[in-house]
Amino acid sequence: MAYVSVPKDLTKVKNKVAFNLTKRQIICIGIGAAIGIPFYFLTRGILGMSNAATVMVILMLPAFMFAMYEKDGMHLEDVILHILNVKVFRPPVRTYETENYYESNPETTGSKNASREKKGGKTGVKKKK
Template structure:
């Protein structure tokens, strides 16, 4: 009898369109190829084969990363948007700093008075009789 494993969480299963790639991956790779391949054929006579191929790969690399990179269910553009928000758009969290009165002027004597607060008023939490 044939055995097929079925994943428990079906939200992670993605529909494959062609060549075992999703529609998003096909579109991104096609966009990268549309930018890189004409660049190679137009510049290989001027730059040489190896230089034109290197620049073609560098032109196609971002499209490939947008197609394939996924972390924690988020694609690359979502991860980049979150990083930009945290680093530049949102204010940084301010640190809680206090001034230590004992280090401000060590020559002076500082007297600290602590008032003991009574919990519950004069009865100290006891019931009245």
């Protein structure tokens, strides 16, 4: 009797389209080939075959990395976005600020505190001090 191993986590199963590659991988590798191969043929007479091939590989490497890199279920662009959020877009030190409701004046504070004060009683009537 034939046995087929079934993974416990089915989210890791990817649909393979051709050559045991996913659609995403085929598209990324195609983009890399569309950039690298014409560069090689256009510059091999100027740079020489070895230098043109080296630059072609360097140009194709980012597309290959976007196609193949995956860590913890995240692709390379997700990892780069998280790194940029932590290092660039968000402040490195976040201050902890609170507003003491009892020390603030409810008439001059934001709409949250003012709406809490207006819930009960008559509207539009000010208290006398």
